[in-house]
Amino acid sequence: MNSSTNQKLEIQKVESSRIAEVDFNNLTFGSAFTDHMFECDYKDGEWQNPTIKPYGPLTISPAAKVFHYGQAVFEGMKAFKDDNGKVWLFRPEQNYLRINKSSVRLAIPEFPRDVFFEALTTLVKLDKEWVKPGQGNSLYIRPFVIATQVGVSASPSSEYKFMILMSPAQAYYTGDVKVVIADHYSRSANGGVGAAKAAGNYGAQFFPTNLAREKGFQQVIWTDASKHEYLEEAGTMNVFFRVNDTLLTAPISDRILDGVTRKSVIALAKNDNIAVEERPVSVAEIVEAAKNGSLKEIFGAGTAAVISPVSAFSYQETIYELEKQEDGFATRFKKELMDIQYNRSEDPFGWRYEVV
């Protein structure tokens, strides 16, 4: 863990808020940003000068290493406002631990815990009017780190910038999600960076996802790069399969993101006495289960959409439709998760984190 010489958080407030300019009933995910952002630079071996300042553009060299070598990692997390106006984060410790895990894999120095939590809570408090109450409304929070050293030699940067941006979000209605099971392109390799929330993992998926979209599918479920025999994740979501009443999901590995929603679903399922198997799930068994009717549900689990039920999947040009389950596992876990997130139920796992 790297220390920081000057850890006193400086706060530069906006002169006037932009909140009145934002139409909270017509938000496009991740495109509007709150009044303030957090910035902290790594230089001379230390994280320095943590600062909250008005959201605005960066001045950065075109030779900064992030542009050339993708040395960048990020997190996605949310704050929720309950009916009494209190604001809560959901399992922020998980995001803190994971961004540092991602940083280690990308040769980026870890960020100090106390600075992360002070910045995060101060920022949410400052911009708490941007968190709207009501089901589905939230504040999407994006911590990220970029390599800022000037120079185009392919080696780790000596300078970095850690930032937090915040964006108000509405219910993320994904519609009817249809997915393609990958049989040619891949997301990650054994021994690669798939388990890290590395920036490059996402850009690499855009082209094969575009190919799927052209055929009417919204997402790709990635499979192992060696033989495309085992189901992995959907790129922005982990994936669960319900066969009869058992929940199946791929185990965490160096190819798969250790999703916070994923592990929360597993905890909820176990608490509800639902059988959960974290093991390699083969394409063949899911195709077979779809054919014999034992495949009841597929759903994605991720911070942005919480739970996304999948209505159909395509594998090698054959489309398998799933019957809509009004009271299925997806509906159940989504409700249980959101009730905890919005402080409408008990929190037996200690997942809520009160900010203000």
Next chain:
Amino acid sequence: MNSSTNQKLEIQKVESSRIAEVDFNNLTFGSAFTDHMFECDYKDGEWQNPTIKPYGPLTISPAAKVFHYGQAVFEGMKAFKDDNGKVWLFRPEQNYLRINKSSVRLAIPEFPRDVFFEALTTLVKLDKEWVKPGQGNSLYIRPFVIATQVGVSASPSSEYKFMILMSPAQAYYTGDVKVVIADHYSRSANGGVGAAKAAGNYGAQFFPTNLAREKGFQQVIWTDASKHEYLEEAGTMNVFFRVNDTLLTAPISDRILDGVTRKSVIALAKNDNIAVEERPVSVAEIVEAAKNGSLKEIFGAGTAAVISPVSAFSYQETIYELEKQEDGFATRFKKELMDIQYNRSEDPFGWRYEVV
């Protein structure tokens, strides 16, 4: 290919050159930049307003997609000054074709050929004083594309910036290059982006390369991610193995960069009647050849270092030393390549491209 509405190249010259501030005898690779740079934006479905302007910082949103999703590709190429003061590029068509191939894989719109060549040659002409004559001196040229749309939703950007930076370079003396053959970490997957010069491919290698450096090795030779049985590339160089008098190198695939220096070495070897085998090269056969003395040379081939002879490799904790070859293939190809690059020999392949 995307067209461009406003293709007239605008040129904004510096008021005074910074060249006198640069110590050309003590250049660190990729850290000093010439007076001018090129910039062209993609917006509303078209590449617009190609501009050469003074080298300087960008003003860019912290929510630009390049920072979050690594949607970015680049090229590396060089200009050389001959003893008569003429400046030459080496096979620029290859870099043009490859950056567009990389862009397609990263869901980035292709860049128009005429704008690329006009920008490149105009920029080199403007800053031709930065290209120093003499063996080993060159101008390293870095075209790159970054996603600039504001927004943290994980989808392809609708806006991009294509840029060219130029950096004066001296002979890239890598010293005694010792390499580790990967048996745990990986660079790329089948169906992944390994064949693209995608930014994220490079940041992903920094951590395992650091581990190698801590043990006294400078680079990693990557192997296939499935079983680590076959040798692929070194991350910033393709790799050649000379067994007796035959040259072996991995075939191009979706995991391996189609290197310009690689293909130039193969052409030179064939022209010299040296047997070349582009085929999967197993770790086992190279270890066996090292043991029985038939492994004569290993060398890397890439734009920055041209040819880098490898003096030793480590595989599963055993170190195999290679005898120094004063008149080996590495020395021979490096001389042949540089003689063409500096206009000191005939150019039977038509690789030189005169700029000014």
